[in-house]
Amino acid sequence: MRYRRRRQRETAKEVVVPDDATYVEFEGVSKTYDGVTPVVDGLDLQVHKGEFLTLLGPSGSGKTTCLMMLAGFEAPTAGAIRIRGRPIGDLPPRKRGIGMVFQNYALFPHLTVGQNLSFPLEVRRVDPEDTRKRVARALGLVRLEGYENRKTTQLSGGQQQRVAIARALVFEPDLVLMDEPLGALDRRLREEMQYEIRRIQRTLGITCIYVTHDQQEAMVLSDRVAVFHDGRLQQIATPEGLYEEPMRNFVARFIGENNRLSGRIENIDGAVCDVRVGDTVIRALRVVPGEVGDLTTLSIRPERVGLAPEPGLFANEFEARVEDLTFLGDHLRVVVSVLGADDFIVKIPNVVGHGAVIPGDRVRIGWTPTDCRALDHKPESTEP
Amino acid sequence: MTERPAVGPPARTRLRAAGLTLPLVAFVGFSFLFPLGTMLSRSVYDPLVADALPETLALLEEWDGETLPGEPVFAAAARELETALEGRLAGRLGGRVNRVASGMRSVIVRGARAAAEAPAATARETLMVGDPAWGEPATWRAIRTAGERFTVRHYLRALDLDRDAGGSIVRQPEELRIYVPLLLRTLMVSGAVTLLCLLLGYPIAHLIANAPPRRARWLILLVLVPFWTSLLVRTTAWIVLLQTHGVVNSLLVALGIVADDGRIAMIYNMTGTLVAMTHVLLPFMVLPLYSVMRTIPSHFMRAASSLGANRRQSFFRVYWPLTLPGTAAGSLLVFILAIGYYITPALVGGSSGQLFSNMIAFHMQTSLNWGLAAALGGILFVVVGALYVVYDRLVGASSLKLG
Ligand SMILES: Nc1ncnc2c1ncn2[C@@H]1O[C@H](COP(=O)(O)OP(=O)(O)OP(=O)(O)O)[C@@H](O)[C@H]1O
Numbered sequence: 049m050r051y052r053r054r055r056q057r058e059t060a061k062e063v064v065v066p067d068d069a070t071y072v073e074f075e076g077v078s079k080t081y082d083g084v085t086p087v088v089d090g091l092d093l094q095v096h097k098g099e100f101l102t103l104l105g106p107s108g109s110g111k112t113t114c115l116m117m118l119a120g121f122e123a124p125t126a127g128a129i130r131i132r133g134r135p136i137g138d139l140p141p142r143k144r145g146i147g148m149v150f151q152n153y154a155l156f157p158h159l160t161v162g163q164n165l166s167f168p169l170e171v172r173r174v175d176p177e178d179t180r181k182r183v184a185r186a187l188g189l190v191r192l193e194g195y196e197n198r199k200t201t202q203l204s205g206g207q208q209q210r211v212a213i214a215r216a217l218v219f220e221p222d223l224v225l226m227d228e229p230l231g232a233l234d235r236r237l238r239e240e241m242q243y244e245i246r247r248i249q250r251t252l253g254i255t256c257i258y259v260t261h262d263q264q265e266a267m268v269l270s271d272r273v274a275v276f277h278d279g280r281l282q283q284i285a286t287p288e289g290l291y292e293e294p295m296r297n298f299v300a301r302f303i304g305e306n307n308r309l310s311g312r313i314e315n316i317d318g319a320v321c322d323v324r325v326g327d328t329v330i331r332a333l334r335v336v337p338g339e340v341g342d343l344t345t346l347s348i349r350p351e352r353v354g355l356a357p358e359p360g361l362f363a364n365e366f367e368a369r370v371e372d373l374t375f376l377g378d379h380l381r382v383v384v385s386v387l388g389a390d391d392f393i394v395k396i397p398n399v400v401g402h403g404a405v406i407p408g409d410r411v412r413i414g415w416t417p418t419d420c421r422a423l424d425h426k427p428e429s430t431e432p
Numbered sequence: 433m434t435e436r437p438a439v440g441p442p443a444r445t446r447l448r449a450a451g452l453t454l455p456l457v458a459f460v461g462f463s464f465l466f467p468l469g470t471m472l473s474r475s476v477y478d479p480l481v482a483d484a485l486p487e488t489l490a491l492l493e494e495w496d497g498e499t500l501p502g503e504p505v506f507a508a509a510a511r512e513l514e515t516a517l518e519g520r521l522a523g524r525l526g527g528r529v530n531r532v533a534s535g536m537r538s539v540i541v542r543g544a545r546a547a548a549e550a551p552a553a554t555a556r557e558t559l560m561v562g563d564p565a566w567g568e569p570a571t572w573r574a575i576r577t578a579g580e581r582f583t584v585r586h587y588l589r590a591l592d593l594d595r596d597a598g599g600s601i602v603r604q605p606e607e608l609r610i611y612v613p614l615l616l617r618t619l620m621v622s623g624a625v626t627l628l629c630l631l632l633g634y635p636i637a638h639l640i641a642n643a644p645p646r647r648a649r650w651l652i653l654l655v656l657v658p659f660w661t662s663l664l665v666r667t668t669a670w671i672v673l674l675q676t677h678g679v680v681n682s683l684l685v686a687l688g689i690v691a692d693d694g695r696i697a698m699i700y701n702m703t704g705t706l707v708a709m710t711h712v713l714l715p716f717m718v719l720p721l722y723s724v725m726r727t728i729p730s731h732f733m734r735a736a737s738s739l740g741a742n743r744r745q746s747f748f749r750v751y752w753p754l755t756l757p758g759t760a761a762g763s764l765l766v767f768i769l770a771i772g773y774y775i776t777p778a779l780v781g782g783s784s785g786q787l788f789s790n791m792i793a794f795h796m797q798t799s800l801n802w803g804l805a806a807a808l809g810g811i812l813f814v815v816v817g818a819l820y821v822v823y824d825r826l827v828g829a830s831s832l833k834l835g
């Protein structure tokens with residue numbers, strides 16, 4: 049393709065950091081629509097070649113805005129975006145060679161499936177024979193062989209979704225952006241499509257930036273997940289990393305279930321610290337770079353809390369009162385009141401001899417300091 | 433009421449609901465269908481001559497049309513003309529025959545007066561004293577033609593056709609053809625006005641559809657204010673602007689673009705008709721276009737450009753096809769309105785800028801040939817109907833979006 053050759057030549061001339069791994073780079077990118085409220089604030093982000101990266105965050109956190117800036121439909125207020133080391137600020141969307149799947153599909157209603165797919169090829173003046181082959185191949189990829197002559201309005205939601213993906217892929221872009229593409233689908237179809245998307249991305253080896261506010265979807269699909277909140281990047285890590293080692297209060301809350309306890313740092317001892325919660329002192333992993341006297345939030349995953357029939361099993365052990373109890377097959381979900389909180393959740397795996405508890409029982413619960421992370425403190429009311 | 437599946441309201445309720453539409457149905461029938469029906473019937477049905485000269489016409493049926501008719505025909509004609517004169521019908525009778533062959537009015541009227549005075553022995557001589565033309569077969573042929581109760585001759589004339597002496601249909605000689613060339617010109621003017629409205633209205637509609645809501649409201653108002661202003665005011669405004677010593681010409685002279693003695697004739701001709709009609713009909717293009725464009729989400733254009741289309745490609749391959757229902761509706765509306773437009777060409781069209789409807793008005797008001805006026809109207813009616821059918825075939829009437 050003509051424009052792509054030219055882009056490569058210019059790239060060779062303008063390369064800033066010749067880093068093979070980094071494909072897309074946001075550097076200090078900020079965006080405000082009204083000149084006052086930042087929608088994206090000082091974003092630094094690197095996307096590697098062939099990576100599946102998900103932007104995860106609640107509604108209004110600036111995810112779509114990031115995609116739009118990368119696709120060229122919005123200009124950053126500050127900072128630079130580079131693709132292959134080349135700043136793309138002055139490239140119009142059509143020259144960025146990015147495949148885009150819109151949240152509402154944006155399939156052209158006056159064209160058939162085949163015409164929708166051949167659109168990007170025809171505007172690039174690909175010859176008709178080749179176009180036909182590539183359209184057929186793209187339809188095969190999304191398992192819609194033989195749907196060329198259907199009207200897009202005669203397709204089910206999942207089929208429209210797959211056509212949108214095929215259309216974003218048919219001109220063989222190296223980078224594909226998807227903005228909540230599965231938002232409108234029911235649960236079963238979503239799971240099916242997640243698998244399809246992942247399969248296609250792996251097969252083609254393309255770089256994919258995906259937007260969602262569904263943490264489970266992010267976990268299933270991604271190589272890495274970037275968590276957004278209020279226009280700021282909170283943490284970027286593998287799904288496992290996010291779950292096991294949340295670096296911020298928001299991430300811990302947003303990803304999976306967790307118990308939070310508010311306290312004050314009383315003593316710092318290298319990687320661990322002692323936190324006073326009420327009149328108890330808890331030993332925790334020091335994640336937040338706080339000082340003695342700072343407020344902190346302790347985050348403990350429910351499945352990392354154990355029952356301690358005998359004292360001395362955990363470094364942190366407390367008396368708790370069972371408030372409620374739900375049997376969920378593979379585990380018991382127990383709500384206890386402990387340390388001033390009355391909604392502390394404990395998940396007990398359903399193994400032989402887990403010991404029957406009933407509401408009202410007094411039990412000993414506990415956890416190891418490494419499973420208790422001292423994170424930044426935010427008043428509960430400002431949380432989503 | 434008996435048990436029945438819930439498939440809509442019971443018959444009595446439905447009947448009552450239908451009853452509510454009765455006044456409207458009656459109104460439409462009274463104010464639209466009835467006049468239309470009478471008018472169209474006039475184009476094929478004219479009993480005046482047939483009722484006034486029944487005996488004469490009956491006798492003329494046996495006549496060969498070449499030689500002069502015999503004395504009984506003259507006698508019958510003289511008798512019936514006398515009656516017509518008494519009933520003050522002679523003038524109108526003459527007028528009817530005059531439409532078939534010009535000059536006949538005076539022949540009939542003089543013949544009638546002569547018949548009343550009866551100056552000669554035979555009826556034939558009596559009439560010929562009134563006017564010598566009574567001695568020519570052409571006069572009798574004209575009476576026979578005018579006496580047809582049901583006739584297509586109005587339509588023949590409206591289509592610039594005629595019957596030759598043998599009765600077969602032929603085209604009028606070149607210099608007498610008026611209506612077909614006028615109809616063609618009207619179609620062309622309507623086409624031109626439609627095109628101008630589309631060229632001007634499309635960007636306007638696009639601008640409004642993509643403006644922020646507040647500004648869009650103002651822009652819509654700007655389109656509508658002229659729409660609410662009296663047609664007469666708008667049309668005369670163009671006279672002020674475009675006349676020889678009007679604003680535009682004076683400006684051009686002041687700027688030295690045209691010489692003072694070379695002022696451009698922009699009004700009372702086709703230019704005036706085109707300009708004023710485009711202005712008057714523009715809202716009918718803008719409103720349907722706007723209502724369609726407003727429903728086209730911006731992500732279609734974004735999708736097009738993310739797929740590699742440049743502005744021109746996105747427009748012609750995505751935006752334009754999506755606006756087609758609006759374009760078609762606006763064009764149909766403007767074209768149909770333009771084809772029957774009357775006031776504006778009458779005021780600013782001069783002699784070269786007159787359209788088909790002006791001719792209908794002329795025959796209604798000046799020549800008083802209602803039969804011909806009705807036939808011309810009927811032709812217009814058929815043209816518009818045909819257009820609608822074509823539109824329906826091409827675009828589908830169900831996709832019509834009129835605002
Ligand atoms: N065109 C715009 N003009 C003004 N403000 C905008 C515009 N687009 C987005 N915003 C604002 O920017 C903020 C971030 O919007 P964005 O669409 O990026 O959120 P998001 O993370 O994609 O949310 P969602 O999950 O709901 O799609 C929101 O507060 C929104 O109101």
Ligand SMILES: [Mg+2]
Pocket residue numbers: 111112113227
């Ligand atoms: Mg969004």
